[in-house]
Amino acid sequence: METQIKDLKYWQARRAALAIEGRAFIDGMYRHARSHETFDCVSPGDATVLARVEACNAADVDDAVSAARRAFDANVWAGLNPRDRKATLLRWAALVREHADELALLETLDAGKPIADTTTVDVPGAAYCIEWFAEAIDKFGGEVAPADHHLVGLVTHEPIGVVAAVVPWNFPLLMAAWKFAPALAAGNSVVLKPSEKSPLTAIRVAQLALEAGIPAGVFNVLPGGGEAGKALALHGDVDCIAFTGSTQVGKQIMQYAGASNLKRVWLELGGKSPNIVLPDCPDLDRAAKTAADAIFYNMGEMCTAGSRLLVHRDIKDAFLDRLIDASRRYAPGNPLDPSTAMGAIIDQAQLDRVLGYIEAGRREATLLLGGSRAPAIEGGFYIEPTIFDTSHGDARIAREEIFGPVLSVITFDTLDEAVRVANASDYGLAAAVWTADLTTAHEVSRKLRAGTVWVNCYDEGGDMNFPFGGYRQSGNGRDKSLHALEKYTELKSTLIRLR
Structure with missing residues (x-):
């Protein structure tokens, strides 16, 4: 039997026959x-x-x-x-x-x-x-x-x-x-x-x-x-x-739990994740492509999005050239077209929210790429991949979670400065560092206050062995891994007297 090519026409035909x-x-x-x-x-x-x-x-x-x-x-x-x-x-x-x-x-x-x-x-x-x-x-x-010899102690x-x-x-x-x-x-x-x-x-x-x-x-x-x-x-x-969602709603859920029956509450909330590129980055081309992927994949609608890109001053110009080139492949298009890399923003309200942040960015930063709504398909909600040079981490677009395809580039001069800026956030979900030095990689990863730290990559580890969650206002508890299985159980101690 001939395998049908799953092109745009295939998906359009499937849509026409779809019962919802x-x-x-x-x-x-x-x-x-x-x-x-x-x-x-x-x-x-x-x-x-x-x-x-x-x-x-x-x-x-x-x-x-x-x-x-x-x-x-x-x-x-x-x-x-x-x-x-x-x-x-x-x-x-x-x-x-x-x-x-x-x-x-x-x-x-x-x-x-x-x-x-x-x-x-x-x-x-x-x-x-x-x-x-x-x-x-x-x-x-x-x-x-372990228990006294006249007892058997079980933890289940x-x-x-x-x-x-x-x-x-x-x-x-x-x-x-x-x-x-x-x-x-x-x-x-x-x-x-x-x-x-x-x-x-x-x-x-x-x-x-x-x-x-x-x-x-x-x-x-x-x-x-x-x-x-x-x-x-x-x-x-x-x-x-x-619950997975915004920090604001997560706080409300925790209050509701306290006001009712003290049910267990597990929260995976927002993020404003830093992606740090040090001057000894082993591969600028790969780092730039990965930085674009980290923010523009899934239209930037990711709690782990690498929305703060921290680049050392010595390599900034060379890196930004590569980053802008890599970002152009995320031109918005028809989500049903298999060649499309970036689809549509979820709805009008989110579109307006992201465009509002972009307007704020125009007032407090330098626009390097994008910055406009993209009319890819009549009636849909599309935004161009957008990059701002914020120079520092104090701009609103560099502090608040946007949840859209908007990247803030922050310049730093020393490693200590990069770590300080990276940790200067209410969130602590994810972070990354690019370096050729193994000692630096270990030391920086220990200093970064985040639930996941990637070294010379971003958003790797798609298997279920690694717990997913964050520090601070990124929530509590973890998804994935055996740690997630544990959080849906109660621990019971059973002690049996033998004599």
């Missing part, structure tokens, strides 16, 4: 919101309405949490042997891979992401995440603790109960998987609330979960806005809430 589900998924079935209210799901690529999606509120949260609690109390999932949960999750991952084109198309249409990225990163990454935690289930144990992990996962719009499926995969692997029931700006893949994979054998009530999906998120954070029968 917009209902909530509660207790093993799709259903309408109790209020019967819906909202338009708009494609950032051309501003067309993709579907009418259910606007779930507190009443729907009650239904979903009740279903999740019943399933948990009945032990239909938590009570399975680890190998049985593993087998079910592996079937789910296989179904995600089987439906990869459909899910990638939904993600591209819903979030404006290039199809070249959703087919190679988002969907395969989500399937891999499910597989990784599935494989960890029967290898994740407790311990026999137990599922925490009902987990609410509230996820953002920039990596809708992948970041959802980072939360629901370990939570389900640990034996919990999950209520997933995707962003109202990009809910479609979450709604779709819920059906695949049921087909894989995850029991009704164990995995629920509630599309909706802030009312649903607040209701989950305040709900007395939610044992844990995991």
Whole structure:
């Protein structure tokens, strides 16, 4: 059989035939919101309405949490042997891979992401995440603790109960998987609330979960806005809430948890990550290309975006020439075209926000590239890759998280100055340093206050072995790795007297 070439025409034809589900998924079935209210799901690529999606509120949260609690109390999932949960999750991952084109198309249409990225990163990454935690289930144990000789002391992990996962719009499926995969692997029931700006893949994979054998009530999906998120954070029968999004909303969620039942709160929040290029950088060409990738990949809508580029004065001019050349490949284009490197901004509100920062940058910095809205497709939301020379780190665009394709270049003269500027932020999610000296690499990485530090690279390490999260106002807790599995469990000490 001849393999069909997946070009723009292929994806346009798939779009024309695509059936989109917009209902909530509660207790093993799709259903309408109790209020019967819906909202338009708009494609950032051309501003067309993709579907009418259910606007779930507190009443729907009650239904979903009740279903999740019943399933948990009945032990239909938590009570399975680890190998049985593993087998079910592996079937789910296989179904995600089987439906990869459909899910990638939904993600591209819903979030404006290039199809070249959703087919190679988002969907395969989500399937891999499910597989990784599935494989960890029967290898994740407790311990026999030292105790007096007349005792046997056991320390065991137990599922925490009902987990609410509230996820953002920039990596809708992948970041959802980072939360629901370990939570389900640990034996919990999950209520997933995707962003109202990009809910479609979450709604779709819920059906695949049921087909894989995850029991009704164990995995629920509630599309909706802030009312649903607040209701989950305040709900007395939610044992844990995991959130990825803005620092402002994360602080509110923590307050809601304290005002209700002191549920566990795991937050992955904002970032303003520094990318430091020292004068002994081993490869300026690669560093420049990587610096462009670090800020313009996914339209700059990344919490780890390398939005602050710190360049030593001695190499600044040579580096900026290379950087600007590398950045031009990120010309915005049709997200369904496999040749497109940068797609659309998520919606009009975010477009206006980013353009507002660009206008502020024009007043306090020197524009080196871009700086305008790019009308790539009629009606869509596109911005040119934009670079400012801020000279120092005090400019607003160099301090605040923009969440768009806007880079601030900061000049430094000494290593100590670079570290000081890099750490002069409310955030601490990620950082990078480029140097040919191994000692310098180790010493700088120790000094940088960030959850992830890359040396002579950026955004490497796509496997699940490395915990992801930040310091300070970038949040608490970690996604990915066995550390993420731990945070969805309770520790229990059991002491048995022998005599």
